[in-house]
Amino acid sequence: MVARAPRKRMYRTMQGRMVDIEKLRAANESVRAIGNMNVNARGDVLGQGGQILTSKADVITKYYEQPKGKVDDTPARSKPTPPRKTAPTPQPSVQKMTPVESKPTAKPVETFKPKATTEKKGIDAALDGLE
Secondary structure: OOOOOOOOOEEEOOOOOEEEHHHHHHHOOOOEOOOOOOEEOOOOEEOHHHOEEEOHHHHHHHHHHOOOOOOOOOOOOOOOOOOOOOOOOOOOOOOOOOOOOOOOOOOOOOOOOOOOOOOOOOHHHHHHOOO
């Protein structure tokens, strides 16, 4: 058997143009990728100014060397964080309190008192003296 050349992946756009995706990827593999991972399109880790800090091959080998289910022992930061300096907290002064006897105060109970005399107004006052 004769090995065939890999087939080019050509795609037709909505406007009918033919695009070679592999050629487009190869032309833009050194361009910084969009997002917050700080990598280029190839997968290399980038630093300040687009300098390659770690190549994709190194990232992959580190991933496969690490046993699954274990956490990496190396800290994420290169410098350890300094311990926090805390000001000594002042000791609160304790005041002794003497218990005071408190007598429960009785609340006055308001009872319903009907109005004894109601002043008549209007037509009731006019008709009252007509009997």
